[in-house]
Amino acid sequence: MPPRRRTRHAAGKGRRTATPGVPAVKTIPSRTKPAHRPTDPSPRKWVAPFGAASIRWVAPIGIGVLVFVGFFLSAIPPGTAQITPGRILSSEQDRMANLQEQLINRLRAVDDDQQAFIKFIVKQVETGKLDVKLIVAVERYALKRNRSLPFPYFERAIRYLAEKRGLTVPSVRQFATTRSSTP
Numbered sequence: 001m002p003p004r005r006r007t008r009h010a011a012g013k014g015r016r017t018a019t020p021g022v023p024a025v026k027t028i029p030s031r032t033k034p035a036h037r038p039t040d041p042s043p044r045k046w047v048a049p050f051g052a053a054s055i056r057w058v059a060p061i062g063i064g065v066l067v068f069v070g071f072f073l074s075a076i077p078p079g080t081a082q083i084t085p086g087r088i089l090s091s092e093q094d095r096m097a098n099l100q101e102q103l104i105n106r107l108r109a110v111d112d113d114q115q116a117f118i119k120f121i122v123k124q125v126e127t128g129k130l131d132v133k134l135i136v137a138v139e140r141y142a143l144k145r146n147r148s149l150p151f152p153y154f155e156r157a158i159r160y161l162a163e164k165r166g167l168t169v170p171s172v173r174q175f176a177t178t179r180s181s182t183p
Helices: 058-074 099-106 112-127 132-145 151-164 172-177
Strands: none
Touching: 099 112, 099 132, 112 132, 112 151, 112 172, 132 151
């Protein structure tokens, strides 16, 4: 009897050789052909990731979170969206905000000295010393730099560009010191 060849078994996957006079021996499966895997005709059913027992806690936890957020939001005082006083608009007037209102609202100029600075810039635009496109471009630049507090970036950029054009723009601090102290 010829000696048996040692073969590797791939978890029972292999072909049996049938040679006359030699007993059948398992051989290594071919690497070129993929192993036969029967397809499962029935679709798999969805199973809850934590089991059915944990699903019953979803609703009470969700309601608890909503109640907590409701109490938290009710403690915050309501704010106003517009800083400048509202105008009475008639059908004859333009319904768009003018440059001063737009700058005050979008740059969040809440102090009187900041609003006085913006009024000064608008007067410079009206006299023709500064261009409207320049002011709007600097406003967009300031909003891009810091969305929550854009005014300092606006002031710095306007003062720099005005100096390049030969125009002196005072700082906001000077508007604060020269402001009248009437109540």
